Amino acid sequence: MPPSRMTTERESGSSLPAEPSLTPAVFAAADPATGDATPSPIRDYLSRRGSGRFADASFAALMLLCACSIFAIVAFIFWILTVRSHLSLVQFGWKFFSRSAWDPVSGDFGALPFIYGTLATSLLALLMAVPLALGVAVFVTELCPKPLRTPISFLTELLAAIPSVVYGLWGVFVLVPLMRDVVGPFLTKTLGWSGLFSGPNFGVGLLTAGIILAIMILPIISSLTRDIMLAVPNSQREGVLALGATRWEMIRVGVLRNSRIGIVGAIMLGLGRALGETMAVTMVIGNHPNISKSLFAPANTLASVIAGEFTEATGDLYLSALIEIGLALFLVTIVVNAIARLMVWAVTRGAPVGAA
Amino acid sequence: MERVSLKIAAAVLFAFCLTGCKQSANTSATSESSAQNLNGAGATFPYPIYSRWFSEYAQAHPGIHINYQSIGSGGGIRQVSEQTVDFGASDGPMTDQQLAASKVSLMHIPSVLGAVVPVYNIPGVTGNLNFAPDVIADIYLGKITKWNDPRLAKDNPGVKFPNSAILPVYRSDGSGTTYIFTDFLSKVSPDWAKKVGKSTSVKWPVGIGQKGNEGVAGMVRQSPSSFGYVELIYALQNKMTYGAVRNASGKFVLASTDGVTAAAAAAAANMPADYRVSITNAPGDTSYPISSFTWFLIPTHSSDAAKTATLKDFLTWMLDHGESEASSMGYAPLPTQVQSMVRQSIANLR
Amino acid sequence: MDLQSKAMRLNTARRAATNHFISGLAILATVIVLAPLAAILFYLVYKGASSLNLAFFTHVPAPVGEPGGGMANSILGSGVILLLASLMGIPVGIAAGVYLAEFGRGKMLANAVRFTADVLNGVPSIVMGIAIYSLVVMPQKHFSALAGGIVLAIMMVPTVTRTTEEMLSTVPHAIREAALGLGVPKWRTVLSVSLRTASPGIITGCMLAFARVAGETAPLLFTAFGNQFWSFNLNQPIAALPLQIYVYAISPFDEWHRLAWAGSLVLIVMIMVSVTLVRIYASRGVLKGGS
Numbered sequence: 001m002p003p004s005r006m007t008t009e010r011e012s013g014s015s016l017p018a019e020p021s022l023t024p025a026v027f028a029a030a031d032p033a034t035g036d037a038t039p040s041p042i043r044d045y046l047s048r049r050g051s052g053r054f055a056d057a058s059f060a061a062l063m064l065l066c067a068c069s070i071f072a073i074v075a076f077i078f079w080i081l082t083v084r085s086h087l088s089l090v091q092f093g094w095k096f097f098s099r100s101a102w103d104p105v106s107g108d109f110g111a112l113p114f115i116y117g118t119l120a121t122s123l124l125a126l127l128m129a130v131p132l133a134l135g136v137a138v139f140v141t142e143l144c145p146k147p148l149r150t151p152i153s154f155l156t157e158l159l160a161a162i163p164s165v166v167y168g169l170w171g172v173f174v175l176v177p178l179m180r181d182v183v184g185p186f187l188t189k190t191l192g193w194s195g196l197f198s199g200p201n202f203g204v205g206l207l208t209a210g211i212i213l214a215i216m217i218l219p220i221i222s223s224l225t226r227d228i229m230l231a232v233p234n235s236q237r238e239g240v241l242a243l244g245a246t247r248w249e250m251i252r253v254g255v256l257r258n259s260r261i262g263i264v265g266a267i268m269l270g271l272g273r274a275l276g277e278t279m280a281v282t283m284v285i286g287n288h289p290n291i292s293k294s295l296f297a298p299a300n301t302l303a304s305v306i307a308g309e310f311t312e313a314t315g316d317l318y319l320s321a322l323i324e325i326g327l328a329l330f331l332v333t334i335v336v337n338a339i340a341r342l343m344v345w346a347v348t349r350g351a352p353v354g355a356a
Numbered sequence: 357m358e359r360v361s362l363k364i365a366a367a368v369l370f371a372f373c374l375t376g377c378k379q380s381a382n383t384s385a386t387s388e389s390s391a392q393n394l395n396g397a398g399a400t401f402p403y404p405i406y407s408r409w410f411s412e413y414a415q416a417h418p419g420i421h422i423n424y425q426s427i428g429s430g431g432g433i434r435q436v437s438e439q440t441v442d443f444g445a446s447d448g449p450m451t452d453q454q455l456a457a458s459k460v461s462l463m464h465i466p467s468v469l470g471a472v473v474p475v476y477n478i479p480g481v482t483g484n485l486n487f488a489p490d491v492i493a494d495i496y497l498g499k500i501t502k503w504n505d506p507r508l509a510k511d512n513p514g515v516k517f518p519n520s521a522i523l524p525v526y527r528s529d530g531s532g533t534t535y536i537f538t539d540f541l542s543k544v545s546p547d548w549a550k551k552v553g554k555s556t557s558v559k560w561p562v563g564i565g566q567k568g569n570e571g572v573a574g575m576v577r578q579s580p581s582s583f584g585y586v587e588l589i590y591a592l593q594n595k596m597t598y599g600a601v602r603n604a605s606g607k608f609v610l611a612s613t614d615g616v617t618a619a620a621a622a623a624a625a626n627m628p629a630d631y632r633v634s635i636t637n638a639p640g641d642t643s644y645p646i647s648s649f650t651w652f653l654i655p656t657h658s659s660d661a662a663k664t665a666t667l668k669d670f671l672t673w674m675l676d677h678g679e680s681e682a683s684s685m686g687y688a689p690l691p692t693q694v695q696s697m698v699r700q701s702i703a704n705l706r
Numbered sequence: 707m708d709l710q711s712k713a714m715r716l717n718t719a720r721r722a723a724t725n726h727f728i729s730g731l732a733i734l735a736t737v738i739v740l741a742p743l744a745a746i747l748f749y750l751v752y753k754g755a756s757s758l759n760l761a762f763f764t765h766v767p768a769p770v771g772e773p774g775g776g777m778a779n780s781i782l783g784s785g786v787i788l789l790l791a792s793l794m795g796i797p798v799g800i801a802a803g804v805y806l807a808e809f810g811r812g813k814m815l816a817n818a819v820r821f822t823a824d825v826l827n828g829v830p831s832i833v834m835g836i837a838i839y840s841l842v843v844m845p846q847k848h849f850s851a852l853a854g855g856i857v858l859a860i861m862m863v864p865t866v867t868r869t870t871e872e873m874l875s876t877v878p879h880a881i882r883e884a885a886l887g888l889g890v891p892k893w894r895t896v897l898s899v900s901l902r903t904a905s906p907g908i909i910t911g912c913m914l915a916f917a918r919v920a921g922e923t924a925p926l927l928f929t930a931f932g933n934q935f936w937s938f939n940l941n942q943p944i945a946a947l948p949l950q951i952y953v954y955a956i957s958p959f960d961e962w963h964r965l966a967w968a969g970s971l972v973l974i975v976m977i978m979v980s981v982t983l984v985r986i987y988a989s990r991g992v993l994k995g996g997s
Contacts, residue, residue, distance in 0.1 A: 052891030059893035060809050066801030067810070067819045070867065073860055074826055077837040084840050104530075104557040135735025143729055152736065154985055159743050161981045163921020165948045166970045169955045170746050173963075177578070200521035202579055204564060215742050222739070246725040269828065276830025278924040279952060287528035287565030298564045303832050307924055308567060310836060311397075312430030312530035314454060314556060319434075323836060330833045337828035341821065393942050395848065395931075407769040407934070414935070421935040423943060439847040566956065573958035593770070594958045 077330060085324035087317055096324060102289045102305075104314075109321040111328065113289035117206070117299035121281065122274040124210025124295070125217055130267055132214075133221035140222075141229045142251050153226065160219035168283035171212050176203035176284060179211075184296065199294040204286040207295040212280045217270035224266035224344065228259045231348045258347075265343025272336040276329060278303040302329045392420045392666050398432020398445030399532045400569040401470055401587045402650045405685045406445070409678045413670055420666055428568060430530015430556040436462065436653045442663055444653035448535025448556045449632035463705070464631045464651040465671060465698060468679070469620055469688040471588040471611035472536050472646040473598040475573065478503055479580050480518060485599040486511040486608040489637075489645065492601070493545035495583060496524050497552075498562040503581065511608070518581070525575045525584035528565025530556040536648040537585045540636035585646075589686040603645040604637050615644030616688040624691035631694075631701075647688075657706050664705055671702045747974075754971030757964040767934050767950075773961055777969050779936050783851070783945035787930060788920060790855025790940070795862035796912050800901075802863065803870025803908075808896050820871070823864040834860055835925030843929060851937070851944035854930030858922060862915040869911025873904040910987045917980040921973060923948040947973050 082089075088096065092109065099110025140153050180203030187197045187207075232255045240254035256263070286298020287308055300308075302325050313319040403426035410422045427435075429446035436444030437458035449464060474487050491507050494500045500507060504517040527534045538554040552558050566575045569586045573594055576584040588611050591598040600608040609615050619638035627633060637645045652671070658664045675698060679689040690698065761776045768775030802819065810816030838857040843849055877900050885895040901908070923946075931943035932953065947969055954966035 046889065052893070056892045059896070060805075063801050063805035063809055066798045067805040067816075067867075069798055070802060070819055070823050070826060070863065073863070074822055074829075076841070077829070077833065080837050080840045081833070101559075103559040105553050105555040105559065132735045132739050135732045136739050138728075139732035139736045143732055152740070155740055155743060157985075158978060158981065159739070161917055161921075161977050162743075162746065163923070163948055163973060163977065165921065165923045165952045165955070166746070166750070166974060169951060169966055169970055170749060172578075172955060174745070174749060180579070200523065202523045202564065202582070218739055246721050248725040248728040249721065251728075272828045276828070276832070278830065278832045279948075283952075283956065287567075288560070288563060300565075303830055303924075306832050306836065307927060308528050308565075309530065309557070310839075310928060312428045312432075312434055312557070314430050314433050314437075314530055316457070323840070326833050326836045329830055333828055333830055333833075334825055337825045338821070340828075341824045393935075393937070393939065395943055397931075404770040410934075411769045423933045423935055423937075425932050425943070438844060440843055440849060568956065570953075570957035570959070574956055577958050590958060596958075 074334075078327075081323055081327040081330060085320050085327050087320035088324040089320075091317060092321075096321070097328065100291065104318050107315065107317050109317070111302070111321075111325055113291050114300055114302045114305050114325065116291045117285065117289070117301040118275055118303070120206050120299065121209045121213055121285070121301060122271055124206065125213035125274045126267065126271060128211065128214035129218045129221060129270060133218050133266075133270070134225060134263070136218075136222045137225035137229060138251060141226055142247065142255070153223065156219050156222050159215065160223070164216070164277060164279040167212055167216060167280040171208065171280060171284045175208055175212065179203045179205075179208050195293055196295050199292070199296050201296040202286075202298075204284050205294075205296045205298050206285070209281045209285040209299075209301075210295075212284060213274045213277055216277060216280065217274050220273055221266050221270040224269060225259075225263050228262035228266065228344070228347050229255050231262075232258050261343050262347030265340045265345075265347070268336055268340030268343065272333050272340060275336065276303055276333050278307050282307050392662060394420070394422045394443070394663060394666060395441045396422060396424045396432075396443045396445060396652075397427050397435045397441045398424075398653070399429040399447050399650055400426040401429070401447045401472075401531075401533045401536075402445065402468060402687070403569070404587075404589045404593065405468060405678075405682065405687055408681065408685070409674060412677075413673060416673075417669075422666075422670065426568060426570075428527070428529035428556075429532030429535065432532075432653060433530070433556070436460075436655070439655075442658075443655070443667060445650065446556075446653060447532025447648055447650040448539075449634075449651060450653065460655045461657065462653045463656050463701065465654055465701060466631050466649045466651050466690055466694060467674060468682045468690065469616045469635075469647060469649055470686070471616050471644050472533055472540075472585050472648070473588050473591050473611045474583065474601065475576050475586055475591050475596045475598045476583045477576050477578075477580055477596070478518065481515060482597060483515070484597065484610055485515065486602070487599045488602050489540070489544035493541045493548045495522055496526070496541070496560065496563065497545075497547060511602075520581045523579055523582040524560075524563035525572050525579075525582055526560045526563045526565055527568070527572060529567050531568075532556060532648075532650065533569055533585065533587060534558065536636060536646060539634055539648075540646045543637045587686075592686050601645050603641075603643050604639050605641050605643070607641055609642065609644045611644050611646075613683045613686065613688040615642055616647040617691070619643040619645070619647040620649070620688065620691055624693050627694055627697060631697075654705060656704075668702050668705055672699070675699060750967065750971050750974060753964075753967035754969075757968035758971065762965070762968055766936065767965070768961075770959065775961075775965070777945075777947065777950055777965055777972075779933065780945040780947045780950040780969065781972065783930070783933065783937065784920070784947040786938075786940075786944060787851055787854045787858060787926070787946055788916065790851065791858035791862055791919060792912070792916065793859075794855060795859030795915070796866055798859075799863045799866025799912075799915070800870050800908060802867040803874060804896055804901070806867065806871040807874035808892075808900065820868070823867045827864040827868075830924075831857075831861060831922050832924040832927075835928045838925065839928040846941075848941065849929060849931035849943040850941045851930055852940045854926050854944065854946065855940075857925040857929050858919040861919050861922065861925070862912075865915035865918060866911055869914060870904075870908050873907030873911065874900055876907070877903045906987055910984050913980045913984050917977045917984070920977055920980070921948055923952050927952075 088109065096109065097111050097115060100112040101108040101110040102113060136156060140149055144152060180201060184201035191197055236254040236258060237250055240250045245253065281301055282304035285300060285304060287300055288298040289300040306322055306326055310322055313322055406424050410424055414421055429448050432444035432446045433450055433454060435441040439459050455462060474492060488511055491500060501521055502519060503522055504519050508517060535554060535556045538552065538558055542549040542554045564575065566572045569590045572584040573586045573590040573596065576582045577594060577596060600610040602608050618640050619635045622638060623633045623635045631651060633649065635647050654667060675695055682689040761774060763776060764778050765774065765776035766779045806816050806820055834857050838853055842853040842856060881899055881903060882895055885899045926946050926949045930946050930949065932949050933943045933945045937944045951966045951969045954962035
């Protein structure tokens, strides 16, 4: 064995004692069984170098520390939000989330209009995004010709890469006039009887915000669903096809049924993103905290009220109320994301349901 | 290949840094000691003239950068009270409560006077409309909902109003412009005073909120059938139609520097020591009813002597050079009596 | 018999029709999805490209109402904040990923860390912004580029951690065992063998995190604050591209709108280049081999 291959340490230039030449005599001398008094140079070298236990332990400790920093980040955010919203927590208690006030002049705060705005826009977004995302996922995994597969999934991911503020910019100058001049009157004419499209339409409002959110959460749901569908083993698909199913039936029975849980998880992840989306929403929602049945009405969401009013909240109670809203948003998104991740894990990490 | 792209990225970033360094070397003084960075935040109302002043001051005094972010008067009050900025700016004077709650003792220094004008975007209507004060209040209270309301027609004979809904636009952020506007509305409409009141941030009964004078002007510009309130210069710079408002003497006055100066005349004679005074709905035939001072909020004592010196120097520069630019930008300069009072106050800053 | 075969044929026809209908829906869905993307990108290029000139990249914003000016300080500011964020966030993220992949396999703590990282990924950026405002800006009594860097670093950590872990787990055990068998200490194995092998993938992950935070505006509202001038002091407010785009977008000045479109184009190009590079490396594959 050529000497240069002996240790990998040598290449990295660490200061090591000169390597002894490896003659048979060296090996012959190193005989632990006989307890020979002359130790081999190799054994000598190895025992002098030490086990590296200290270095290993400190390295591992450093890595562990960094890993625990993730816990620290979450804990710290929770702590600081709770501490700073103390005033508001004490003043309003739980009723904060069931009252419908927001009056900085008199110091009366209640988060219900924002909760309504957040839920309404998120639900609208899901209603619009989920069918489309599932359609795209089904198309890309099952129906699409192979060469188109990569470009289309790449393009869908590009949608996710566009920053929120650019969506907002596009929304203000393109979507809002579109909603005001084209889509709004159309909806009033066709679906006005439902009461959802009553009131004046100015382009900004719940519906516009819902549409922008839908565009933003679509890529997340779609790419995750695609991953989940790909995780279903081919044996499932082949089995159903062998029974004489059409392609759609194969997808429905063989793939979608198996990945139901994961898809629900993907949808919840999309929901989590929609709940916290700030910039695009705040530019098109109208910033008027109220609860109205009409989708044309302006509203406000938890995230956009923070963005809009945080730097100028005069008065400690006002600021504390805003931070309490931030705390609520934090907890809600954590819970939604946790449940969603658990669901997605169940399908993609463990054995797929019903694996052959 | 990834190493190559990393190197390219690093080189690009480095090039930017170099360009930036070269630029700043061109615009800043060579000696480190005279380089100063002051940060201010607050009102959007005077932002056009402040941005011009700070830019000219930076050119006249190389190395001194006064960075002003127009985030609204409420923001100015909050940030300077928290001491996260060196000075604030607000067109709503701070209340006693706010002054007491501030971490540092603050002084109001008036800078210019301005007017808040009602702007509108009505398809087919291009002239200056007349607005009675109670009509404005009722539009924002939600009592007047359509442009062809008889009360609007009464003050504007011959104007063809469309039968469309009015979209009132208000300030969603803590705004001194809102303060001036609601101060005026509270004086002329008892209903408003009872239901909404006056403040930098109120509970608007109807309408859509936008951030800053910029946001309101932008929204009104883009939305047909909308109505909003902005500082005069925003209407002028964006060539928006704005209306005349009836003043306390019963005359419809279109906002102008003369109208604002007339409104300030009475107050100038009896200016309180802390400069906190309201001149909305002022008496006088030519007074414009929605006028106001706007103030800088300066800490009275500061631990940083260099910053205090720069602030004092800037404020003096404002009186000597800045005030003369006010009228060309649609603001009114401070009345002379007030200017001499301000010089005194500047000297008291430590 | 006849009835039965007729029923069977009807059934088959119905199922075939449903099949085609659903296929059509799926194609329609894809078209609907790709349409806004095309619309946004074309509109951006159309509006933004005409405003891109040398002045845009070299000048600071002009005072209100005056023409000209650029967003040079915003581009630089974004670069500075992102550099800070990368310097703080990437090492921590890689270290956490190393822990998860090398030291913590199968342990409860590792599972908890992994789960928490995924969950942290979903926390709205505005919440992070107000948390860092309370922690860094308020006690320090000034807005700063440093605060902006910190909040973006926190946002990068979970992404970097997860991709590092995934990339490290694709490194074949055989290589690690070979190094360990040669007497290389564990820490050296990790650094010189595992990380080096997985480095293309890890760099990919870092670029992904970078692309994600490059466009963030909300947290910078309360930390970096914005600046009209050049700023090299980390303890001073600093301009940032997405922040400036937001301020310009909601303004009424046409000049500023122009700048907002141009700035958006620059931002999107930056991000898309990163995402495309990520895609290229990912598709080239990291080390192929069993794990």
